[in-house]
Amino acid sequence: LAAASASGPAWSQPAGTSQxxxxxxRQAAGYYRFRIGEIEVTAVHDGFVRHPLxxxxxxxxxxxxxxxxxxxxLSPDAxxxxxxxxVIRNGGRLMVIDAGNGDFGPPTPxxxxxxxxxxxxxxxxxxxxxxxxxxxxxxxxxxxxxxxFHADHINGLRRKNGSFLFPNAEVMVPSVxxxxxxxxxxxNQAPDPMKGTFRQARRVFGPIAATxxxxxxxxxxxxGVTAVAAPGHTPGHxxxxxxxxSSKLLMMTxxxxxxxxxxxxxxxxxxxxxxPDTARQTRVRLLDMAASERAQVSFYHAPFPATGHIARExxxxxxxxxxxxxxx
Ligand SMILES: [Zn+2]
Numbered sequence: 001l002a003a004a005s006a007s008g009p010a011w012s013q014p015a016g017t018s019q020x021x022x023x024x025x026r027q028a029a030g031y032y033r034f035r036i037g038e039i040e041v042t043a044v045h046d047g048f049v050r051h052p053l054x055x056x057x058x059x060x061x062x063x064x065x066x067x068x069x070x071x072x073x074l075s076p077d078a079x080x081x082x083x084x085x086x087v088i089r090n091g092g093r094l095m096v097i098d099a100g101n102g103d104f105g106p107p108t109p110x111x112x113x114x115x116x117x118x119x120x121x122x123x124x125x126x127x128x129x130x131x132x133x134x135x136x137x138x139x140x141x142x143x144x145x146x147x148x149f150h151a152d153h154i155n156g157l158r159r160k161n162g163s164f165l166f167p168n169a170e171v172m173v174p175s176v177x178x179x180x181x182x183x184x185x186x187x188n189q190a191p192d193p194m195k196g197t198f199r200q201a202r203r204v205f206g207p208i209a210a211t212x213x214x215x216x217x218x219x220x221x222x223x224g225v226t227a228v229a230a231p232g233h234t235p236g237h238x239x240x241x242x243x244x245x246s247s248k249l250l251m252m253t254x255x256x257x258x259x260x261x262x263x264x265x266x267x268x269x270x271x272x273x274x275x276p277d278t279a280r281q282t283r284v285r286l287l288d289m290a291a292s293e294r295a296q297v298s299f300y301h302a303p304f305p306a307t308g309h310i311a312r313e314x315x316x317x318x319x320x321x322x323x324x325x326x327x328x
Pocket of ligand 1: 300
């Protein structure tokens with residue numbers, strides 16, 4: 001464990017609430033477009049949060065986790081967890097799949113995917129800025145497809161002031177997720193930190209509860225977009241297969257967090273997975289499917305633009321990012 005204290009100065013803050021220092025410099029807008037057959041996909045970046053590495057993984061000794069981070073040339077003290085959602089344009093239809101943290105803070109460690117802060121950032125809440133920079137208009141969105149009810153996926157849908165960001169969209173949610181998080185009895189029996197996730201779901205979806213459309217795994221939720229059951233991270237956590245012609249993209253959502261840890265070692269369990277055993281089975285099943293089919297994949301928490309392929313390596317897998325291309 002001695003190595004933990006021997007890290008470089010940029011990472012020397014104590015674990016807990018450490019954040020990256022703001023240099024005042026800014027990147028270009030964080031969006032990246034690519035095609036899956038006839039479907040136009042845009043990865044839209046929301047930013048990142050710096051999470052202490054210690055305590056991140058339940059079932060592995062900390063030095064082993066640090067070694068995996070060193071192998072990937074990452075910090076042995078903290079993990080920058082990035083947020084990247086997808087926007088799908090197919091024919092005349094515009095769909096967003098999740099929408100970042102909005103004007104709330106990212107999920108608080110140990111709070112079951114709930115944000116306990118009504119202040120974004122300093123490096124989150126960039127989804128809308130980047131969505132607009134990519135030339136999109138929230139008023140033109142036809143469908144909002146929700147993968148699961150964690151803060152970093154749903155808080156962007158409704159501003160703090162109560163207004164819904166996509167006034168003309170049909171909102172689709174996993175039926176299993178809805179049944180779990182909108183159950184008042186379950187909320188009342190949940191441990192206190194977890195109650196925040198139940199309340200968060202009510203803040204975002206409560207005012208539109210009558211019009212929200214639940215969907216089932218296996219259902220084609222929009223032309224070319226099929227919901228894939230991916231339980232474990234949350235009860236109704238969902239991945240999506242986006243297909244056009246012979247091309248396909250498996251949006252794995254939070255089936256894996258950072259690939260250097262959980263694609264490389266799919267049996268490792270991040271504390272964010274509510275049912276670790278089920279989440280592990282889901283992770284191995286979907287990674288195996290992606291590797292066998294040579295399908296392109298996207299992840300919500302992979303380094304931007306968060307898309308690539310899955311190769312087999314040793315007892316695990318390896319994430320191979322796509323090559324950035326000027327051609328769309
Ligand atoms: Zn997430």
